[in-house]
Amino acid sequence: MKVTRIAYSTGLNAGKYAALREQARRLGRVRSEVWQRYGSVTGVGSGLRDRQVRDRWLADGTHVRFGVLANAWKETVRDAMADIAANLASAKLEVRRAIGRRINDPAERKRMLAALAVDRWAADPFLARQMRKHWRRGRSRTDHQIVVRADKYNTVTDGRGRLWLAVPGLERRQMVRIPLSTAVAPTGTLRLILRRGRVEVHYQIDASHMRSSQRPCGGRMVGVDKGYTEALTDSDGTHHGTGLGKLLTAESDRLKERNRRRAKLRSIANTAAARGDHAKAHRITANNLGIVKRDRQAARHRAQVRTEIFTAVHRVIDKAATVVAEDLTKRFAGRKTLGKNINRRLAGWTKGVSAEALRNVSERRGSALVHVNAAYTSQTCHRCGRLGRRGGDRFHCTCCGVVWQADVNAAINILQRAGDPDIALHTPHHVVRQILQDRTDRRRTRLPVQDSSPATAERRANHPNRSTTSKK
Numbered sequence: 001m002k003v004t005r006i007a008y009s010t011g012l013n014a015g016k017y018a019a020l021r022e023q024a025r026r027l028g029r030v031r032s033e034v035w036q037r038y039g040s041v042t043g044v045g046s047g048l049r050d051r052q053v054r055d056r057w058l059a060d061g062t063h064v065r066f067g068v069l070a071n072a073w074k075e076t077v078r079d080a081m082a083d084i085a086a087n088l089a090s091a092k093l094e095v096r097r098a099i100g101r102r103i104n105d106p107a108e109r110k111r112m113l114a115a116l117a118v119d120r121w122a123a124d125p126f127l128a129r130q131m132r133k134h135w136r137r138g139r140s141r142t143d144h145q146i147v148v149r150a151d152k153y154n155t156v157t158d159g160r161g162r163l164w165l166a167v168p169g170l171e172r173r174q175m176v177r178i179p180l181s182t183a184v185a186p187t188g189t190l191r192l193i194l195r196r197g198r199v200e201v202h203y204q205i206d207a208s209h210m211r212s213s214q215r216p217c218g219g220r221m222v223g224v225d226k227g228y229t230e231a232l233t234d235s236d237g238t239h240h241g242t243g244l245g246k247l248l249t250a251e252s253d254r255l256k257e258r259n260r261r262r263a264k265l266r267s268i269a270n271t272a273a274a275r276g277d278h279a280k281a282h283r284i285t286a287n288n289l290g291i292v293k294r295d296r297q298a299a300r301h302r303a304q305v306r307t308e309i310f311t312a313v314h315r316v317i318d319k320a321a322t323v324v325a326e327d328l329t330k331r332f333a334g335r336k337t338l339g340k341n342i343n344r345r346l347a348g349w350t351k352g353v354s355a356e357a358l359r360n361v362s363e364r365r366g367s368a369l370v371h372v373n374a375a376y377t378s379q380t381c382h383r384c385g386r387l388g389r390r391g392g393d394r395f396h397c398t399c400c401g402v403v404w405q406a407d408v409n410a411a412i413n414i415l416q417r418a419g420d421p422d423i424a425l426h427t428p429h430h431v432v433r434q435i436l437q438d439r440t441d442r443r444r445t446r447l448p449v450q451d452s453s454p455a456t457a458e459r460r461a462n463h464p465n466r467s468t469t470s471k472k
Contacts, residue, residue, distance in 0.1 A: 001207040001363055007165075009199040010181040017197055020146065023170050024194055026068050027076045028143025033062070034080035035140040039087075050081040069168055075147040075189075080140065091135035092116055098130050146192040155185040165201060167192065196292050207364045217367040218319035223415025225377070225407050226328060226354050229393070231312035233407035234320075235415040241312030244305065248350065251301050252341065262289060306353055313357040317367050324418040326374030327425065328355035370418055375429040376436060377413035378406060386440045387433075 038048060048056075054074050057063045066073055095116060103109045103126075112127060121127035146167070153167045163183055166175040167190070178199055186203040193200040207213050223235040228248070231241025265288050273281035316323060328351050362369040381388050381397035381404070388397040395406040417423060422435050 001360075002204040003207045003210065003360070003364075004202055004204055005186070007180045007182045007184070007186055007201040007203070009178050009201070011179050012197070012199060014197075016176050016178065017194070017199070019169055019176055020167075020192065020199065021144075021194055023068060023072065024146050024192075025143050026066055026170075027072060027146060028141075030066050030068070030073045030076045031080045031140045031142055031145075034077055035084065035138060038081065039084045039140070040138040050078040053077055053081065068170060069172065071149055071152055072146065072168065075149055079147045083140075087136060091131060094134040095121075095127065095130040102126075144194045146194075148190040148192065150188050150190075153190060157183070196295075207360075210364070212314065212361075213364040215314070215318070215365060217317050217321055217362075217365045219321050220319055221322040221324065221415065221418070222316060222320035223324040223411045223413075223418070224316055224358075225410040225414055226326070226351065227407045230407070231309045231354065232316055233405075233411050234316055235408070235411040236319075237405070237408045239407070240315045241308045244308050244312075244350075247301070247305055247308060256341070258294075265289060305350060306357075309350070309353050310357045310361065313354075313361045314365075317361055317365050320367055322368045322370060323358065323362055324370045324372055324415050325358055326377070326414060327371040328352070328358070371425055372414055372417040372420075373423050373425050373427050373432060374410075374414060374417075375423075375427070375432040377417060378410040380413055380436060382409050382412040382416065385436065385443070387436065 034053065038053065054077055057077070063070070063073055096113065099109055099112050099116075103112060112124065115121050115124055116127060121131055148167050153165060156164050156166070158164060161183065163180045163185060165178045165180055165186065167178065168174075169176045178201075180201065186201050187205065188203050191202040193202060224232045227233055227239075227245075229242070229245030230239040231244045233239050265284055269281040269284040269289070272278075272284070358369055361367075376387065378395070379387055379390055381395070381400060381402075383402070384397065384399050386397065386399045388395055388399075390396075390406050393406050395404045395409045397404065423432055427435075
């Protein structure tokens with residue numbers, strides 16, 4: 001498994017940054033040309049790979065007008081073709097889901113999936129509509145990146161212990177030397193990203209070499225539930241990442257106040273421009289409505305949230321050989337219309353970070369991650385299995401007469417769901433509710449809890465302790 005690390009330049013002079021910026025701008029034209037030619041409907045059916053594109057450009061002289069070294073534009077072509085392939089694969093995944101939802105005929109579904117796999121979807125009206133809906137195609141505005149091959153740069157440490165990275169410039173045998181803020185030399189293919197006078201050096205390392213990967217995992221099976229005030233709550237009742245809610249709330253309140261002030265200043269600038277005072281409008285825009293400080297603060301906040309979530313996941317893995325969790329990559333459509341403050345605080349990107357952390361850390365430390373269907377886990381009592389009422393961080397069970405901590409109750413239900421033979425990962429939520437209601441009715445009438453389906457009964461008999469949601 002590979003993980004990405006970032007090294008930053010320190011004390012880079014303006015001349016070197018300008019040279020790198022010009023090179024990145026020219027390579028941005030290369031990337032845009034690749035997307036225009038091969039990232040559209042007409043380019044998909046060509047079936048060309050990056051090496052074939054490079055050979056074509058060498059034959060017809062396309063590469064000459066970019067004014068960059070051969071290795072630079074070739075690596076950019078390879079990277080852009082990989083981006084197109086990844087973007088296309090992501091769109092196809094959404095189209096497959098649409099086919100599964102809307103096409104009931106098995107033969108027609110099979111035909112559409114086959115046409116989608118071989119990029120013959122343009123002739124089918126349904127597939128063409130879906131691909132145009134989900135595929136962002138034909139354009140690229142990335143002009144601040146340089147991809148450097150592993151054998152085209154070198155590193156050296158000077159007498160003061162500072163690490164220097166030498167990368168090719170616009171002219172042959174003229175290297176641009178970048179001082180780095182780290183003593184660890186980057187390896188493999190590099191991606192240089194230029195932002196606000198600083199160079200970010202992105203590279204990948206083997207995850208097994210990281211110190212955190214050497215930590216052993218626990219030996220138990222633990223269920224976890226994602227929360228807001230804390231990153232995770234496990235089935236033992238322990239809260240992990242308790243500072244997450246404070247981080248999100250403080251950032252949300254800061255953004256609300258900052259955007260209010262920026263909107264007022266923008267209104268003043270627009271009013272000044274409307275009455276002809278363009279000098280005042282320019283001063284307000286130049287000195288108060290910039291994005292450098294805003295982007296720096298946003299990056300710092302994202303880094304703090306990631307640290308909080310990854311630390312919480314590591315603490316869960318410390319005692320878990322198997323982690324049972326809901327699939328956080330799925331979309332959840334709420335029935336209630338929430339206010340702007342709540343929507344801002346419940347930003348969906350933190351859910352993606354939690355999913356990434358669970359997958360990444362469990363794989364690196366040798367723990368198994370099992371996804372289960374999370375429908376009604378926060379609305380069901382883990383003791384009696386009946387639906388109750390949740391209010392804030394409290395769950396009220398009307399049958400047991402007990403008030404549970406809501407996240408702990410949900411984590412226990414998620415752990416129990418891993419051994420449920422009737423509720424699979426993709427079982428629709430209305431079917432899950434019916435199964436839970438049937439079980440409640442059987443308990444009320446003192447009948448054995450069972451399913452009348454012969455297939456389910458046979459599965460329960462053959463695998464009494466095995467979850468149908470896990471294939472491990």
